[in-house]
Each structure stands twice: as C-alpha cells, then as structure tokens.
Amino acid sequence: MSKIVTKTFTKEYSEVVNKLITHVDIIGNKIKVFHAYSALWDTGATVTCISKNVATSLHLVPITEKEATTPLGSKNCKVYIIDIILDNDVRIDDVYAYETEIGNENIDILVGMDVIQRGEFVISNIEGKTKFSFSMPAIID
Amino acid sequence: MIRYTDKDRHNDFDWFVKHYDELYKQYGVSHIAIRHQEILGVFDTDTEGIDSLAEMYPLGTYSLQYCNGDESGYTGYIYSPEIARMVLGL
Numbered sequence: 001m002s003k004i005v006t007k008t009f010t011k012e013y014s015e016v017v018n019k020l021i022t023h024v025d026i027i028g029n030k031i032k033v034f035h036a037y038s039a040l041w042d043t044g045a046t047v048t049c050i051s052k053n054v055a056t057s058l059h060l061v062p063i064t065e066k067e068a069t070t071p072l073g074s075k076n077c078k079v080y081i082i083d084i085i086l087d088n089d090v091r092i093d094d095v096y097a098y099e100t101e102i103g104n105e106n107i108d109i110l111v112g113m114d115v116i117q118r119g120e121f122v123i124s125n126i127e128g129k130t131k132f133s134f135s136m137p138a139i140i141d
Numbered sequence: 142m143i144r145y146t147d148k149d150r151h152n153d154f155d156w157f158v159k160h161y162d163e164l165y166k167q168y169g170v171s172h173i174a175i176r177h178q179e180i181l182g183v184f185d186t187d188t189e190g191i192d193s194l195a196e197m198y199p200l201g202t203y204s205l206q207y208c209n210g211d212e213s214g215y216t217g218y219i220y221s222p223e224i225a226r227m228v229l230g231l
Contacts (some may be wrong), residue, residue, distance in 0.1 A: 044219065
C-alpha cells in the first residue's frame with residue numbers, strides 16, 4: 001500500500017546570504033540524471049529558467065515558445081520540460097523551463113515560483129547563518 | 142523525419158497569441174497543440190497532449206501552448222531588475 005511522506009531538502013550557509021544558490025540535478029527528456037547544476041532560487045520569478053548551455057548539453061527538445069516579461073524588456077524563449085532533483089530525493093517533475101541568458105552569470109537554473117509553490121519553502125537567518133529548506137510530499141510504495 | 146524549425150515554432154507562437162481570445166472562447170482552459178498554424182489537438186493536460194501525439198508527432202515537432210484566458214498562459218514574469226538583466230543577457 002502506498003503512503004505519502006514529506007521529503008525535505010535543507011541548505012545551511014556559513015553566513016547570512018542575499019542569494020539562495022544550491023546545487024540540483026536535472027533530468028532532461030525523462031532519461032538521464034545530470035549532476036550539480038548551480039540553481040538560484042527566486043520568489044520574484046513566476047517561471048523557471050535554464051541557461052542555453054544546459055539546454056544544449058542535455059539535448060533538450062523544445063516543447064513550445066513563450067514570452068519572458070521583465071522590467072527591462074521582453075524576450076521570446078524556447079521552453080523545455082525538465083525534472084529537478086534536490087538532495088534527499090526531493091523531486092519536482094514536469095517543470096517548464098525557459099531558455100535564457102542566465103548562463104552568462106554562471107547560473108544554470110533559476111528556480112521560480114512555479115516550483116516553489118509546489119512545496120513548503122522556509123528561510124531563517126539565525127546566529128549569523130542563513131538556512132533554507134524546501135519540503136514536498138512524495139508517494140512511497 | 143518531421144521537420145519543425147525554431148522559425149516554425151515562433152510563427153506558431155505568434156499565431157497562438159493573435160488568436161488567443163477566440164481559442165479561449167472556443168476551447169476554454171486547455172492545452173493546444175499547434176503546427177504550422179493548424180491545431181493538431183486540444184487537451185486537458187500537457188501530458189495527455191504529448192502522449193496522444195507521440196506516435197505521429199514526436200516532441201519538438203509542434204508547439205504545445207497553454208490557454209487560460211489571460212496572458213499568463215503564455216508569459217513568464219521576472220520582477221527583479223537584477224534577474225531581468227541576467228535573463229535578457231544585458
């Protein structure tokens with residue numbers, strides 16, 4: 001009988017930080033797991049973005065085109081479907097990822113609210129250290 | 142091999158946006174598969190669309206658009222100017 005458990009990914013920094021950057025694995029085209037991509041978590045983005053380099057290296061196939069609208073202008077982007085895996089087997093399936101220029105800043109993936117809203121996102125800054133966690137329910141056979 | 146270029150995808154995006162209101166009026170909240178300005182199918186979920194079309198149209202040979210009646214169906218928003226600069230490559 002299946003049961004639902006909550007799995008939690010936790011990242012603790014050695015100081016108070018103003019950017020939440022973690023490492024994630026990405027599954028492209030439902031085939032392989034690729035390790036240790038640099039991910040910036042952003043509650044100010046409604047969507048998730050990936051760099052061109054990630055899209056190319058994973059041989060991702062675009063599922064559609066959409067528009068990214070920002071305070072500095074708009075850009076039409078190829079969009080892919082990926083799965084994201086955090087530590088402790090926290091897995092976020094079927095994420096629409098916009099291909100953008102974030103790779104220029106050494107960021108591979110920008111994790112937006114489309115992902116964050118699927119779980120419990122907690123951040124604390126205590127005793128000079130930032131700690132953030134992300135929990136999601138998972139079904140266990 | 143079925144050919145579908147970036148230009149084809151872009152043209153289908155423009156067509157989708159141009160006809161967005163009438164598509165929403167006709168199909169409601171839906172996932173619409175488009176290829177060369179023609180509708181291949183209308184689905185309740187994206188997964189249903191991809192699976193239904195897989196035999197004839199592999200992923201990447203059409204554009205699958207989400208229609209929900211407002212522009213958030215085809216637009217992602219980046220609110221921070223710093224992140225916007227990164228996204229746009231400025």
